[in-house]
Amino acid sequence: MTSLALKNTRLVAALLAAGAIGGAGVGVLNAVHPGALAAAPAAVASNAAAVVPMAVPDFSRITERYGPAVVNISVTGTTRVSNDWPMAQGEEDAAPNDPFFEFFRRFQQGQRPDGGKSEQEVPTRGQGSGFIVSADGIILTNAHVVRDAKEVTVKLTDRREYRAKVLGADLRTDIAVLRIEANNLPVVTLGKTSELKVGEWVLAIGSPFGFENTVTAGVVSAKGRSLPDDSTVPFIQTDVAVNPGNSGGPLFNTRGEVVGINSQIYSRSGGYQGVSFAIPIDVAEKIKTQIVATGKAEHARLGVAVQEVNQAFADSFKLDRPEGALVSSVEKGGPADKAGLQSGDVIRRVNGQPIVSSGDLPAVIGLAAPGESVKLDIWRQGAATTLTARLGNADEKTGQVTSKQEAPSQGKLGLALRPLKPEEKQQAGLDNGLLVQQASGPSALAGVEAGDVLLSINGVSVKNIEQVRATVAKAEKSVALLIQRGNSKIFVPVNLG
Structure with missing residues (x-):
């Protein structure tokens, strides 16, 4: 099991799952977590009294009491790989232009009826962490730690080992539940993520690089982080040192309560670089309850595609601040469509809970129950309105995502447009639209290209x-254009200058 990479083309760094060590070995460790954190005297505001510095918590007490409930998880499995017939000895060192390289390749392929192609199962091994939440052997960890596992072994701090059964794993939240046949086990105390504060001290216990029961500490950097992997999890961001093997381990607050499950890191190198993420324990508890009861977890679906509301969009839609989730497309026949949600709507609250960034919406909806009705406070064409949607099941087959709005211009926009021909409308599946023949000026700078349909x-x-032309003439700072490129639809903010 190797660390899971979460790719984002806009980011030089990669989000890496911190959970499993590959069987090829770890290598040399070149970095050590700085660890030394000192409480500084607080600054004094104009008329306010000085903030009293807090002492560093005694992490040894937490470790002594709850450390025995943290376990090391070893995983073995297999993965099928497709590769060429094994090379002759020395061929791996031959350059492609070496006269013997082609000879070896053809000779070996000639020995096989399949032309030298084969598919075989390769053994894999990995390690991660977990923690006991029930004295009768229920353990929480990350789904990516036990993914594709054929055998899972749990090792306690007293060196006892147990074969574990995977009761269920939920890839959407990266939560897995294990059970071992044991009783009277040490357990952790679960806290509430909602009570966790930014700047609060937190402690992680796990098995980074296979070093069992390693303790690291830091502070909560942020809450409710959305990561670029379409996750439904509002992550806790910390600066606690988390490395491969830490995945699935607990994140404790200063009262010794588990507030999160260490899951991912943000790194250029593949190792810890000061930013790590944990799954809120509130989320994990909800998933655990479902898995223990049914063996799986269900998530709700609204049926929309959303994007971030920046200042340009806020100006275009006349919002008082750049917050909310801008609906770029609506799934035809889905829950949002049936509720009357339209492309161009900005979702600002769900059941009274503020939606500040677009990533807040999937986190809220994904953790709701299928069939649940939610109240949506939206902003539509300069006015606030309310809709009620009955959520679907995320595991159900989704319908086609389509937009309900359509069209733009030239002049200040820098676009040369023409109406779509009937055959073009039919091919694109649109009722209306204007084809961009040429893009220049503000629209080109915003990313609009010839061939887009506005x-x-x-x-x-x-x-x-x-x-x-009439709409653009009335615009003050910017306009929001909904374009279709291929099968994708997205709002593009265009600054008119």
């Missing part, structure tokens, strides 16, 4: 160029 402006469907 569907709406500021959330209002536009059916002809005259409407576009």
Whole structure:
């Protein structure tokens, strides 16, 4: 099991799952967590009294009491790989232009009826962490730690080992539940993530690089982080040293309560670089309850694609601040469509809970129950309104995602447009739209390209160029264009200068 990489093309760094060590070996460790953190005297505001410095918690007490409930998890499994027929000795060192390279390749392929191609199972091994939440052997860890595992072994701090059964794993939240046949086991105390504060001290216990029962400490850097992997988890960000093998281990607060499960790191090198993420224990508890009862977890689905509301979009849609989730497309026949949600709507609250960034929405919806009704406070064409949606099941087959709005212009936008021909509409599956023949000026700078189909402006469907010109003429700072490129739809903010 190797660390799981979460790729994001806009980020030089990669989000890496901190959970499993590959069987090829760890190598040399070149970095040590700085660890030394000192409480500084607080600054004094204008008329306010000085903040009293807090003493560093005694982490030894937490470790002594709850450390025995933290376990090391070893995993063995197999993965199928497709590769060429094994090379002759020395061929791996031959350059492609070496006259013997092609000879060896053809000779070996000639010995096989399949032309030298084979698929075989390769053994894999990995390690991670976990913690006991029930004295009768229920253990929480990360789903990626036990993914594709054929055998899972749990090792306690007193060196006892047990074969573990995977009761269930939920890839959406990266939570897995294990059971071992044992009784009277030490257990952790679960806290509430909602009570956790940014800047609060936290402690991690796990098995980084296979070093069992390693303790690291830091502070909570942020809460409710959305990561670029379409996750439904509002992560806790910390600066606690977390490395491969720490995955699935507990994150404790200063009262010795588990507030999160260490899951991922943000790194350029593959090792800890000061930013780590934990799954809130509130989320883990909810998933655990479902898995213990049914063997699986269910998540709700609204049926929309959303994007971030930046200042340009806020100006275009006349929002008082750049917050919310901008609906770029709506799944045809899905829960949002049935509730009346439209492309161009900005979702600002769900059941009274604020949606500040677009990532807040999937986190809230994904942790709701299928069939549950939610109240959506939205902003539509300059006015607030409320809708009620009955959520679907995320595991159900989804329908086609389509937009309900359409259209834009030239002049200040820098676009040359023409109406779509009937055959073009049929091919694109659209009722209306204007084809971008040429993009320059503000629109080109915003990323609009020739061949795009423009569907709406500021959330209002536009059916002809005259409407576009009129809308742009009334705009002050920017406009939001909904474009379709291929099968994808996205809002593009265009600064008019």
